[in-house]
Amino acid sequence: MQNLQIGRPPPPSAAPSGPPPYLSGSVAPSVTVGSRPGPPPQTLPSRPQYQPPFTRPPPGIPNGPPSAGIPGPRFPSAASSMEPSPPAIPPQGSLPFPGSPPHGPPVNNISQPSVYPSQYSAAAAGVPMVPPSLVSGPPHSQPLMGGPLSQPYMSPPQMQQYTGPSQMQQQYTGPPQMQQQYTGPPQMQQQYTGPPQMQQQYTGPAHMQQYTGPPQMQQYPGPLQPPPISSGAPPFGSPPVWQQPRPGPGGFPMSSMVQAPPQMFGASPSSLTQRMPPVPPVMGNSPLAMAQPSTPSHVDPRQIPRPIPGSSVEFFETRQGNQANNPPSATSDFVVKDTGNCSPRLMRCTMNQVPCTGDLLSTSSMPLALMVQPLALPNPSEEPIQVVDFGESGPLRCSRCKGYINPFMKFVDQGRHFICNLCGFNNETPRDYFSNLGPDGRRRDADERPELCRGAVEFVATKEYMVRDPMPAVFFFLVDVSMNAIVTGATAAACSAISQCITDLPEGPRTMVGIATFDSAIHFYNLKRALQQPLMLVVPDIQDVYTPLHTDLIVPVAECRKHLEQLLESIPSMFESNKVVDSAFGSAIKAAFLAMKPTGGKLLVFQSVLPSIGTGSLSSRETEGRTNVSSGEKEAYKLLQPVDMTLKTMAIEFAEHQVCVDVFIITQAFVDIASVSVVPRTTGGQVYYYYPFSSLSDAAKLYNDLRWNISRPQGFEAVMRVRCSQGVQVQEYLGNFCKRIPTDIDLPGIDCDKSILVTFKHDDKFQEGTECAFQCALLYTTIYGQRRIRVSNLSLPCTSMLGNLFRAADIDTLFACLLRQAATGIQSSPLSQVREQIMNFCVNIFHSYRKFCASVSSTGQLILPESIKLLPLYTLALSKSIGLRNDALLDERSYWASHVPPLPIPLVVPWVYPRMISIHDLTLKGNNDSKLSSTLPLSAEHLSDNGIYLLENGEDCLFFIGNSVSTEILQQIFGVNSVDGIPTQFVLQQYDNTLSNALNDVVNEIRRQRSSFLRMRLCRKGDPSGMLFFSYMVEDKAPGGLSYVEFLVHIHRQIQTKME
């Protein structure tokens, strides 16, 4: 392991004012102006007159390069219409997606007629549209390859990535660079072991006992000011003003009712200490009971539900005694043994028992939904997912519903038939798959075949699942070089990051790369080896873009690595004096798409300014947005929607051709993320946001984000479908994907960090004692070109008891539903309405519990089911989050909303309710685990003026420094003697002392857990950065809303109102 330069940006980071990192020039290609890219002649005046020759060629005229044909007219058709045109170069083998829907009929699929509209997906996900006789195909003459476990589930050698057990771990042990930069690969790998600390944090049930006893009345020492007391306070004693049924902004109590600002430090104990009556036990499951007396109410803040850190790793068997187990908290540290149901990392349900009827589900007020993260990384201690090869016949499937063979399909008739657990159809067992049944009714070979004993397996896909040869791994980089991007150092940071990441691209002949830059024109580069240096080819016509070459824009990385590095090194200096301020984002991605169209692949865009020209150009809506929000304009939410359909239409076409777009927004200004983000959202990509960009402190994060982006386990040209038992049906999919037919979603790109939420509704009843099964099938191409079907199964018991639903409720998935609902809501409804909706979500659930499951004697109490007792806290935090606050910038809110849909399960809660720990006393806390498990409630009362605190949500890491921190500690951590000496553009350093080492260890551990480098920010009391920090103190009363205690009281009040 290398010297850990924690937090340091990659070496060539450019200060905005300094010379571009590569300007030193020795390596910059020497160029004949007009023929190849190169540094601008030194003699040229640097001011207005200078236009880099390659950036502004006269329209239609090839810029210098003798280039084969840039002439616009030559390829007009490619750009002028959305129709898929024949690919310029036939990809290896068959033509991709010729004309027709890219998911055309499966090639070689003899057994399926070609009349079905989407045979591709039918084959992939198995639509029941094919008559059984047709689909079952020839007798499965191929035995399971390799026999049961011997050569088990042979993963092709290339597939080191996620198939093989051992490879898995090795591979994901961490991107190499990561290591150099911070602690490196090892962590990454561990990463996937599950966030240890988290667990500690949210171990919920453990502290149940805590609330079973009669809540003692204690002083409420918190920062709260007692709510104003009004007269006539019925059940709650002193119903504060905010308690009364006044409609706040949208029925949700907000700032208007809150008078007291939070007291930051050491608020004096409230004088209104009250006793709470004993709480009778309610239901056998010891729900948390919050007593509320009929006198002035006060709740002991130490008694109210908070995530409690735990510190040990939990071992979790998915099924025991033929019954599903309730999974551990998603944020905890656990190791899974798949004993029939898949790991909860792959799928978890809002309730671990399924209601028998739709009526029962509505009564519970909870949604029935699954969080699916089909490529989620396992813990290295877990058995990896096995690859099963059925040979030419392909995986065994139900002939009616096309569900895949799984442990819950029941073999009958001495094994000659099997009954599908999804549709109930009685299938004939293929002769070569026959096995006798044992005395227990199970197949004798069940334990030797992963598909019969494991909840998750990966099948090798046959030709039937391909419409063309599996695509190569194509990475195309598109970099903004307009004036602002250059001046702020964004271009230099992007080029540096790409250059350093090239070595992390998957190895092999199938990995291809391409690059282009853009401002008001688009510049492609011919990276072909034979050429001495990269040749720039300019596309000046941004209204009708085309690709200047049919070949050589995207070439195998092995053939062009040197050229590419050289080019990346010279780009910042080539454009050093660029005065073009316009950015043709839409046209540029369209042009890049045209180059990628024959293959598909990942398009990584580095964008720095508002797209101002060309296709899909945008206007600044920021000013408009701020005005509207502050004036209470009803339709301000429309600013969170894309401005028009231009980019969406383009994105759909990209998705059809398997192009996945990630956008890295590196900016110091408004870029209209609401509009831009529609492209990644539709193509299975994501948005990264560096604002306000600092080349000093953000370059390291950019580099690490990019590195993880290209090196993490991922797949291409994927299609996913979730099937379920008869009785329920899929209602909706939510996430980043493109959907063209009702049953399947298309994912041009899918990686280990992406999740999809799937909601269900009843269309029939279940019998008590039966099980409801869910099966997710993801057909995808690995980065090494194998076609695979990853199948995850979850079978849950059905119940007709409402109490069971609450007992088996899953707070992580439930909150994920609420979070996505809110993220969608803010784009279509006024904020006040969204706050009201999330409030109602919470109140309705607890009302149902109160009404049907709690004892009569507990009228005056707020009773929270143990399983979801943290829901109020998370709901409160959500209502104060950036997405739902009035005072956040438009782009910040858009980013927040775009971040939510693909959020992996373990990061859902921290995104809204971050983790806070003290760091000035780290050396007193023992090992890393205990350092991270000693989390603090998000309340200013836990901040001391003598302390330094770290708060992280998986994306940002804020350091708050009290006003009276000792010089010694400042010196140890920051290397300065006073707070003022710490630069605002903060980079965490490692110094040679135990405290600094401990802090760096902790930060690296968090990075490992979150798969994220984290953006470091320094927060000081009394300036805007301090305000930012305090905005996360969600338990305190603030201008944005109630305190936690008040919020509980408010919920109680709402429930009582509904009870009347």
Ligand SMILES: [Zn+2]
């Ligand atoms: Zn079936």
